[in-house]
Structures are given as C-alpha cells and as structure tokens.
Amino acid sequence: MSKILVIAAHPDDEILGVGATIRKHVENGDECEALILGEGITSRYENRENYEIDKLDQLKEDTIKAGKIIGYKNVYTANLRDNRFDNYDLLDIIKIVEKYVENIRPDIIYTHHHGDLNVDHKITYEAVVTGARPISDEIAREIYCFETVSSTEWSFIDKYKFNPNYFVDVTEFIEYKLEAMKQYTSELKENPHPRSLDNLLYTAKKWGSIISCEYAEVFEVVRIINK
Secondary structure (H helix, E strand, O other): OOEEEEEEOOOOHHHHOOHHHHHHHHHOOOEEEEEEEEOOOHHHOOOHHHOOHHHHHHHHHHHHHHHHHHOOOEEEEEEEOOOOHHHOOHHHHHHHHHHHHHHHOOOEEEEEOOOOOOHHHHHHHHHHHHHOOOOOOOOOOEEEEEOOOOOHHHOOOHHHOOOOOEEEEOOOOHHHHHHHHHOOOOOOOOOOOOOOHHHHHHHHHHHHHHOOOOOEEEEEEEEEOOO
C-alpha cells in the first residue's frame, strides 16, 4: 500500500486534475488523502466580505460528496483566501504544506503545474516542492504535476506550457471522475467551457489516444526517487 496526498489550490481541483487516477489508486489498495489550500469562490465577488456564506457552505458539502465518490480517506481544508495566495508570505503556505506532509508521510504527491494561469496554482506548486523537499528519510519519493482545465491550457507562453511525460490509463475509472464533478454544482459548467463534463471526457480521450487507450490522465514528473 502506498500513501497518496493530493495538494490542490481550490475545491474541485482535486477532481479535475487527478480524480480518475486517485480512484485507480484506491481500487489498488492505496490510501489517498487531499489537502485543499483555498476556500474557493470568494474571489468572484467584488468585495470578498460580500460573499454568501450559504454558497461557501454548499461548496464544502460538494467537496465532501465528491471526495466520497473518488474514495479519498480524508479531504483537509486550509481556507486560504481564494485567488489571493500572493497576499500571504510564501513561508506561511509552505508551513501548512509541511505540516500535512509530516503528518501523512505520503509516498506520492500530486499537485498543480508551475505554469498554470491561476496564481493560486503557481504558489501551491512552489509551496509543495519546498515543503516536500528531500531533507529526511521520510520523504515523498514521487511528485507529479497535474493538468487543471481552465487554467493549465491557458498559459500560451512556451516556457509555461504543460508537457506531460507520465500517462495513466483511467479507462475503467473516468466515470467516477465525471460523477464526482457533478457534485460541484457551482464549478461545473456547460459545454464548451473547459469544466464541462463533455470537455473533461474529451480531454481524457485526447490523452488516451496518445497511448492507445480509451481515456487517460496525464502528469509532469517533478521527482522520482528510486532507492
């Protein structure tokens, strides 16, 4: 059994980026947990203090429902301000990550791509690679970056492009991802938006075609330690 930790910026990223792969881990007997750093949705209001508390409560309920479908053992939240991670000292976010890495001691970590358009995604990546740096025997031996549709594909400058080099056949598990995303009533969009069910299926099918399977999720390898 391996311990898996997904570290995501916002509620639904833990499904969009790696939902089917996590379900595959669960089916293989691995223990999977997620840490969501941000609270979600409050940046959609002109003034953060004007957000509707019932909508934030609903988002939390959606997160719990989605996590159960995928099979996460626990989904933790740090409730950082949405799309305002750059208002925090990076060290403060690193310390949050370090605490969960130290307590969970994951073998594998999945997180955001460093070139994503979304500022919270970028900072999450920086916090993860720093907070999970290999300075002790109890370290994550593998770290992967996932694709987050409606952010990753919108970085049009070459040096920020997502270049996957690790492919996971999720043909048997893609339906879990779609069902989990259905729970996110405030995040799921209609086609042709990137976060529509049609596009999620299309994206998985596109990556699957590259490795001759029906559906795949893809990642960039950050680190693999073979001892």
